[in-house]
Amino acid sequence: RIQKYSDFERNLPVPSNLNMVGLKPLRGISLFTFDPNLVFLIIDSLFGGHGRYSTRIEGRDFTVTEQRIILRLLEHTLDCYCSSWEPVYKIEAEYIRSEMHTKFASISSGNELVVVTSFNIEFGAQGGNLNVCLPYSMIEPVRDLLIRPLQDTSGDAIDQRWTQQLTRQVRSAEVDLTADFVKIDTTVRQLLSLKVNDVLPIDMPEKIITHVDNVPIFEGTYGTFNSKYAVRVQKFLTTTEPDFHKAKLHDRSKQS
Structure with a gap:
């Protein structure tokens, strides 16, 4: 969905895991955020728990061990995200830094538009969201590539880019x-x-x-x-x- 960056910031739980990532060759910085509940559920499961983390999370920071696990989760997320882009436009993720408060991870001014994609990840009866926030100016240069597959629905409208990509994959x-x-x-x-x-x-x-x-x-x-x-x-x-x-x-x- 498209919304103002200030609205996106306002709806984030505090604290959150905020990861600033560059997506080369696109200009600007994107934001990958993990809900704190999701982070602690994953950490609890990795250490032999049952994924039912219920400890109060407000006001506490992530430990060094927790931050390392989060980075591993982020690396896997970025690999999958870049792979999903590859058929349309090849991008390369470049990790910049992580923060817990939005005032230290601002990627755009409050009135500027951003494109937000939310994924709900569940562990049993609980879970949380992974949010991907891209400034609208970041994807504006490739906007036509993103909407063209939806517009070219007739049998005569053949997307040469997709045809060439498929041909390369078959030949290799x-x-x-x-x-x-x-x-x-x-x-x-x-x-x-x-x-x-x-x-x-x-x-x-x-x-x-x-x-x-x-x-x-x-x-x-x-x-x-x-x-x-x-x-x-x-x-x-x-x-x-x-x-x-x-x-x-x-x-x-x-x-x-």
Whole structure:
């Protein structure tokens, strides 16, 4: 939601865990806040408690141990937050400092607008909020990128940025390329009767076919190259969508 920074400050519990974070290359400083109840619930759970922290929290500061745990929680939060931004705009979080009172962690003037995103985190019957506060001026340069996926709802409006991102991810995916040289037909009886030093005669083919997930990709010849075994591509095989479905069904049948 969009609101004045003064309204956001007024609704924060006292004390709170206020973390000032830069989001490069965006200009300005963001604020990640954890409710004190949430912080103490997490700390209580980490030290073997039942997540039912009920001690009075007003007027006390976080201990050194508690601050270290909070920083670990913040690091994980920032990693997830940056990952969620990556499909739209790549950002890098830069931790600045932590405070407990808003007068020492002011990121904007009281009348300026901020964008606040709140997440409610529950531990059993209790919990608290994680708030992410961004000055509106901070995200104004990327405003079009944030609203474009919501506007381009027609089938003809293709977002080239998303298409390029998906293409890069698909092309960088790792696959196992398998080359089968020979197959031997045998029976269970013959297999169980095998002994050490038994010889199984085979006929090496002139050409081999390589597969990815049991789907044929290309045909080639084998040999050596730079003192290593190698396959020379001679012909690419046509791969259709039904081939992939058949391969998946084949894999499932082998697993069952």
